[in-house]
Amino acid sequence: MCAVGLVAIVFLAVGGHWPTLLASVPLGPTIFLAVAAIAGEVKPVRLLGEDGEERTLSTSAPFVLALIPIAGIGIAVAVQLVASLADDLLHRRALRKSLFNTAQYTLSVMAARAVYSWILGVPFFGGPMEVHAGDLPALLLAGVAMILVNWFLVAGVISLSTGMTVWTVFRADVKDLLLTNVVLLSVGGIAAVVADDGAGALALLAAPVIASHLFTAAAARHAHDATHDSLTGLRNRGHLYYQLEHAFDSSGPVRLGGPGLVLVDLDHFKDFNDTLGHPVGDEILRQVGARLLEIAPEESSVHRLGGDEFAVVVRGDLAQTRQVARDVLAALDAPVHVESLELLVRASAGVAVAPLHGDDGETLMKNADIALYHAKLERDRISTFSQEFDINTVERLRLLADLRTALDTGELHVVYQPQFDLTDGRAVAVEALVRWRHPERGMVRADEFIPLAENSGLIFPVTAFVLETALAQLARWHASGRNLRMSVNLSARHLSDQGLPQQVAAALTRHGVPASSLVLEVTETAILSDPARADLVLHALRRLGVSIAIDDYGTGNASLSYLRRLEIDELKIDRSFVSNIGADHHDLIIVRSTIALALALDLRVVAEGIEDAETVTALRGLGHVIGQGYHLGRPAEASALDRVLGTEQGVATKESSDPTTGPIRSV
Numbered sequence: 001m002c003a004v005g006l007v008a009i010v011f012l013a014v015g016g017h018w019p020t021l022l023a024s025v026p027l028g029p030t031i032f033l034a035v036a037a038i039a040g041e042v043k044p045v046r047l048l049g050e051d052g053e054e055r056t057l058s059t060s061a062p063f064v065l066a067l068i069p070i071a072g073i074g075i076a077v078a079v080q081l082v083a084s085l086a087d088d089l090l091h092r093r094a095l096r097k098s099l100f101n102t103a104q105y106t107l108s109v110m111a112a113r114a115v116y117s118w119i120l121g122v123p124f125f126g127g128p129m130e131v132h133a134g135d136l137p138a139l140l141l142a143g144v145a146m147i148l149v150n151w152f153l154v155a156g157v158i159s160l161s162t163g164m165t166v167w168t169v170f171r172a173d174v175k176d177l178l179l180t181n182v183v184l185l186s187v188g189g190i191a192a193v194v195a196d197d198g199a200g201a202l203a204l205l206a207a208p209v210i211a212s213h214l215f216t217a218a219a220a221r222h223a224h225d226a227t228h229d230s231l232t233g234l235r236n237r238g239h240l241y242y243q244l245e246h247a248f249d250s251s252g253p254v255r256l257g258g259p260g261l262v263l264v265d266l267d268h269f270k271d272f273n274d275t276l277g278h279p280v281g282d283e284i285l286r287q288v289g290a291r292l293l294e295i296a297p298e299e300s301s302v303h304r305l306g307g308d309e310f311a312v313v314v315r316g317d318l319a320q321t322r323q324v325a326r327d328v329l330a331a332l333d334a335p336v337h338v339e340s341l342e343l344l345v346r347a348s349a350g351v352a353v354a355p356l357h358g359d360d361g362e363t364l365m366k367n368a369d370i371a372l373y374h375a376k377l378e379r380d381r382i383s384t385f386s387q388e389f390d391i392n393t394v395e396r397l398r399l400l401a402d403l404r405t406a407l408d409t410g411e412l413h414v415v416y417q418p419q420f421d422l423t424d425g426r427a428v429a430v431e432a433l434v435r436w437r438h439p440e441r442g443m444v445r446a447d448e449f450i451p452l453a454e455n456s457g458l459i460f461p462v463t464a465f466v467l468e469t470a471l472a473q474l475a476r477w478h479a480s481g482r483n484l485r486m487s488v489n490l491s492a493r494h495l496s497d498q499g500l501p502q503q504v505a506a507a508l509t510r511h512g513v514p515a516s517s518l519v520l521e522v523t524e525t526a527i528l529s530d531p532a533r534a535d536l537v538l539h540a541l542r543r544l545g546v547s548i549a550i551d552d553y554g555t556g557n558a559s560l561s562y563l564r565r566l567e568i569d570e571l572k573i574d575r576s577f578v579s580n581i582g583a584d585h586h587d588l589i590i591v592r593s594t595i596a597l598a599l600a601l602d603l604r605v606v607a608e609g610i611e612d613a614e615t616v617t618a619l620r621g622l623g624h625v626i627g628q629g630y631h632l633g634r635p636a637e638a639s640a641l642d643r644v645l646g647t648e649q650g651v652a653t654k655e656s657s658d659p660t661t662g663p664i665r666s667v
């Protein structure tokens, strides 16, 4: 096409009757129109398409159109070429692209002149001529021809390079570009008619063009605000659906794979916000957004969905989409710098790709969301949707949503399981265990919802509730003269919460309970997941006078010497070892040596999961041990426990509806 354009230029240069032409052009109007055309090209109107893509619309067309009769085809083409070259230079366009532009403009201006000459019967190379009102229809039709030829040449190239059909390009352009252009042509028509009256009359025409600049700039600003996130400048959630649908449309009837969707969620972003403040949180989001934009492939679109959630729409198959997910996480490997801080921001990603995981934007979105949730839950970091975790995950998501309300509606409550000193049979402590009475599902086991709460951050309000309830109950027991300790379970996430010691101290003061009566249980695995921070938090808790117990001891990988270094107070041997010591000799050996070692290290020993009298007898022979288990007392409501602890003997009368709570016996 470039060659055709160049031939056309040579043709114009040779056949243009330049000397006569230059002698007869009206100088003032020609210069005015030329300047207006060049200005319109280098300072285009900015439009924002429905797809959120910014387009520019040059306003040179009407002035070039007016030049076609006023100054002749040669000068009209020359002005258009100067304008387009100036624009190419300004934008440092590649030579190939600039050549294409040159050819494209030459051909479209020539097409306009051909139409004009043909309708009015004037020669193609005819010299300057006056334009009368009666010539306007011909001139406007010539303008339409100019725009259409121009547009078809561009659309053809876009279609060849992207694989989109010309029709798709046409639909994207018709409203914003083509129609506006055609409307602007009327300015060209008037300019041609008033050119006779000199440059002064023409100057008045600048007003509507300037007005169109101002209006479209304002409209583009509004459209930008509606489709973009104001904090990061990325596209927003509403626009994600548009992009997805558009990606489906343009992928053609035989879809090889794609589009793909990557949903990204920052890990523990709330902690940054809470501890460092919202301005820092905002800056993190901005920087994360910029990094995503940098690594995203050219044809993809990056969105902020709100909060700390981002999305990338990928025009590619499963492998390409997963690669984008990996690139996203890799982009966050380097710390984010905010003020003088260096913050490590981690994220998880969920991937869903059409047609494998959905045939429309909405399904893809839902499934990528499930994959993301799965990535968080399993700590996989990147997870691709699979039908298998669909049902399971939807169920868990629902439960999680319910848990959020449960905290407000009082569906959670606390039961207490007693611990007895096996040497003298005294009740010495109780363990607080949370229960959830779900309005539809009935009693939900702690094992079912605690992991959900841990992964969502809801564990913080859950623990706060348990601690508050348990300490209030302990204060009542202390007031009635029962000197018990209270054990409360902590999750791994609490061990990196530097605010926990202060929160515990405040709760103790609020309820007037001495710190020495509170035992906080943590598991070995929880400590080992972030030992340095756990060390700090546990140390601060112990300084308060609170005891630390290792729960489920034996199921993790910690060595006793390591735990000793952590300065703990109590060891709870897991029930998987304890419940079998009557029958399994190996278990007996393990429990016996663990008890001996723990006592030698001056730790309090609690044996969990005592389910029969034989186990009690066996444990008694192994040293000074505290026992907990169904045989001694199931977890029960405080009131049920009161009746037993009041007499320190006998069997509680009231059985709870909770299968894991029930009668309490003394040793």
Ligand code: C2E
Residues within 6 Å of the ligand: 417, 432, 433, 434, 445, 446, 447, 450, 463, 466, 489, 490, 491, 521, 551, 552, 575, 608, 609, 610, 611, 628, 629, 630, 631, 635, 660
């Ligand atoms: P855990 O801390 O080891 O709590 C003891 C669990 O063993 C309780 O289950 C208790 O009902 C059960 N159990 C007690 N004696 C026996 C026995 O003789 N045989 C058998 N088979 N089981 C016995 P529960 O209440 O379902 O709690 C399960 C786990 O959920 C707890 O294990 C603890 O890790 C967690 N959990 C419970 N409440 C809370 C809480 O308030 N916060 C946190 N973070 N975790 C909690």
Ligand code: MG
Residues within 6 Å of the ligand: 431, 489, 521, 551
């Ligand atoms: Mg426990």
Ligand code: MG
Residues within 6 Å of the ligand: 551, 552, 572, 574, 608
């Ligand atoms: Mg335990």
